[in-house]
Amino acid sequence: MILTGDYHTHTPYSHGKNTVLENAVAAQKLGLKAVGITDHGFNHIIFGLRRRKLDALRAECTAAEKATGVKVLMGMESNLTSDRGDTDMKLSDLVHFDLYLCGLHEVLMYKTPKDFINLSVKNYFACKSGKRPSDKLFDTTTRAYINAVKNNPIDILTHINFRCFCDVKEVAKCCADYGTYIEINTKKYHITPEELNEMAETGVRFIIDSDAHSADRVGDTKIAEELLSQASVPLDRIDNIDGREPKFRFAEYKKTHM
Numbered sequence: 149m150i151l152t153g154d155y156h157t158h159t160p161y162s163h164g165k166n167t168v169l170e171n172a173v174a175a176q177k178l179g180l181k182a183v184g185i186t187d188h189g190f191n192h193i194i195f196g197l198r199r200r201k202l203d204a205l206r207a208e209c210t211a212a213e214k215a216t217g218v219k220v221l222m223g224m225e226s227n228l229t230s231d232r233g234d235t236d237m238k239l240s241d242l243v244h245f246d247l248y249l250c251g252l253h254e255v256l257m258y259k260t261p262k263d264f265i266n267l268s269v270k271n272y273f274a275c276k277s278g279k280r281p282s283d284k285l286f287d288t289t290t291r292a293y294i295n296a297v298k299n300n301p302i303d304i305l306t307h308i309n310f311r312c313f314c315d316v317k318e319v320a321k322c323c324a325d326y327g328t329y330i331e332i333n334t335k336k337y338h339i340t341p342e343e344l345n346e347m348a349e350t351g352v353r354f355i356i357d358s359d360a361h362s363a364d365r366v367g368d369t370k371i372a373e374e375l376l377s378q379a380s381v382p383l384d385r386i387d388n389i390d391g392r393e394p395k396f397r398f399a400e401y402k403k404t405h406m
Contacts (some may be wrong), residue, residue: 149356149369152388153182156225156249156306156331156357157366161205162187163195166363168205172212172220174366181393182219183366184247184357185209189226191236191257197224202244223247225306230259231266231288233295235302242301243406248398249331250296251306252289267292271312281313289314294322301401303394304329304355310338320347327397329387334371335359341378348381355388 157171158164164171168185175183185205187197197205206222213220223245226237235250236257242248254272258264266288274281289312296302297319305328309316316339323330330352332344336359339347348354358368376383387394 149373149389150178151180151356151367151369152391152393153180153184153219154358154360154367155182155184155221155223155247155304155355155388155394156186156333157183157360158187158225159185161185161197161201162192164361168208168220169212169215170363171360171366172216172218174363175218176216178367180218180367182221184221184223184249186223186225186247186249188253189224189236190241191227191229192253193255193257196236199241206244221246223249223303225249225251227256228252228267228292228296229256230263231292231295232259233292233297233299234259235296235300237300242402246399247396248300248302249304249306250300250302251308252292252310252312254311267312274313275311286313286315290318293319297322297326297328301398302328303396303398304331304357306331306357307333307336307338307359309343310336316343317346317350320350320352324350324352327395329353329355329394332356332372332375332386333359334368335361335365337371339375341375344375344379344381348379348385353394354381354386355394356386
């Protein structure tokens, strides 16, 4: 399985090992048309991208694209910071980016202490306990994902259900309605074949991403291939394989709003 583009990779601007250029070179060698440079969002306390470095990141993306011929998209893997759908990508930040990813992460500055408890602490201890989470926790996390998709022009939800719990089918319904992709992440085992089938029933479309933190993983598809071999999702529902290129929501938003 060969990707048309790998839209989720990291660099030292958060905690990736290799430079923008090195990720682009890796994409070039695999024959990819595009690579997303999507470092962690501003509110990540340890590894977050810093606004003061945005101009430098843009310069590196432009130079890497010129050197390799690969489309290098400057993006961010923003953080979900409340159950009202807030992220750490402000309206004033949007002008800087080409690609808008969003996921639920730990070690963040959440919108309020209550959000920290509901989205981070409760999910963390539910994962550690190995017990079925409460319906209330499912509802809270599901609501956070759905509100984020409704309130922001998010291109891709990353590694849904990794160290958290939500109703994947309800989230996928919302993504299908708003044109947001669900990521099949090949760094993390984050969904089951059954959950993938449930999401596919809604008509949502998918992207396979490496979530590479080193250049040698750019374009990796192993976990996705394992997952798809156990599920019944038609490959034509995945928009970055077999030569297909995704239609990203954020690009359309920028045409009409900026």
